[in-house]
Amino acid sequence: MRALVVDDSGTMRTIIKRGLSLLSVTQVADAEDGVQALSLFKSAEFDLILSDWNMPNMDGLEFLENVRSINETIPFIMITTEAERSRVVSAIQAGVSDYIVKPFTVDVLKAKLDRWIPAAT
16 A cells, blocks of 8 residues: 655654554655645555645645545545644545544554555554
């Protein structure tokens, strides 16, 4: 499985990639904002996207909207501290597959991957 991890925090990208590695997901590309992520997404194939919401240049919601204009089915999991109902509704309307609220555990990550990519873990 090929995953794309997008977060402006290098530490958070490392944490997510480490969690994915523990779940045997070893093909992982990462980007620090939606602009970089969109470029990667257009140039390679991915099975899953894990993206932060709050980022400079292009936030997670705008990145999600761009991804959905290209691919309507790829699992897109928003990882964020934002759990406010109106923001969740905005993400759902834009086509987000699921949410993970920071901080999270590897077990939470595993449950989300199992839900969207059952053969992954």
